[in-house]
Amino acid sequence: MKYVSWNVNGLRACIKKGFLDFFHGMEADLFAVQEIKLQEGQVDLDLEGYEQYWNYAEKKGYSGTAVFTKREPVSVSYNDVGNARQRTEGRLMTLEFADCFFVNVYTPNSQRDLARLDERLSWEEEFHAYLKALDRQKPVIVCGDMNVAHQEIDLKNSKTNKKNSGFTPEERGYMSQLLDGFLVDTYRFLYRDREGAYTWWSYMKTVRERNIGWRIDYFLVSERLKEHVSEAAIHSEVLGSDHCPVSVELDWRKKR
Known part of the structure; x- marks a missing residue:
């Protein structure tokens, strides 16, 4: 099965920049998006063969997530984590299937000055x-914008960002805890030492080109x-957002 995740940084804008071409070209079994920045009724997607599940933020033009899936889930839950404000921001969706839980997350940013660390x-x-x-009930697949570069290999300028949002010791430490015998980073599982593998670039001039x-x-x-x-892939050639899509393929035929 093929799974895709993309922080689209505004789904309506991304649609104008080729989102649907990429969506249909991937032929994913499940496609998750973050930072949709819209409310119910502001977009109408005709995605034949897919069930659509939306988690809108209460604040207009902000945050939000969605999942498009060929398999109908057993159940779907929303915003099960966070403080009162975060639970209104559409940051978390959990789809339960017979063989796993699928979690789509848009992790809160600690902000440039670490005001919300x-x-x-x-x-x-x-x-x-x-x-x-x-995970105690059944295996978990987690995807999304987790707002942290885990290791120095995961960003271009590690030395100058060690005290900045997304690369603080605290944020990296929590990712290490997740990956300490509990969850596996699928990209690094297959491509441990691959450099230059990034999923987000600043909008500053020529940053993405370089x-x-x-x-x-x-x-x-x-x-x-x-x-x-x-397989695990970073689709850095795909434009339309300051993030690019990522994907993973799981062969469920293998015995566990």
Whole structure:
């Protein structure tokens, strides 16, 4: 099965820049998006063969997530993590299937001046506990913009960003906890030492052309699913957002 995730940074704008061409070309079994920045009724997507699940932020033009899936889930839950404000921002969706949980997340940013670092770390605590509770029931697939570059290899300028949002020791430490025998970073599982593999670039002039980026968009899977991972990709050639899509393919025919 093929899974795709993309922070579209405004779905309506992304549609005008080729979103649907990429969507149909990928022929994914499940396609997750983050930062849709719209409310119900503001877009009408004709995606034949896909069930659509939307999680809108209450604040207009802000945040939000969605999932388009060929398989109908057993159940769908929304915003199970976060403080009162975060739960209105459409940051989390969980789709339960017979064989796994699929979690689509848009992790809160600690902000440029780290004004919300404590709030971000509180989210991480709750999010980790939530994922572990799911994993005790069945395997978990997690995707989305997690707003952290885990290792120095995951951003261009690691030395100058060590105290900046998305690369603080605290944020990186929480990602390490997730990957410590619990979840697997599917891209690094297959491509441990590949450099220049980024998923987000600033809109500053020529930054993307020079590939001065960060890898902050992920597919993570439960440790017991890692042998099912047959491919993981970063589609850096795809424009339309300041993020690019990422994908993973799982071969469910292998015995667990």
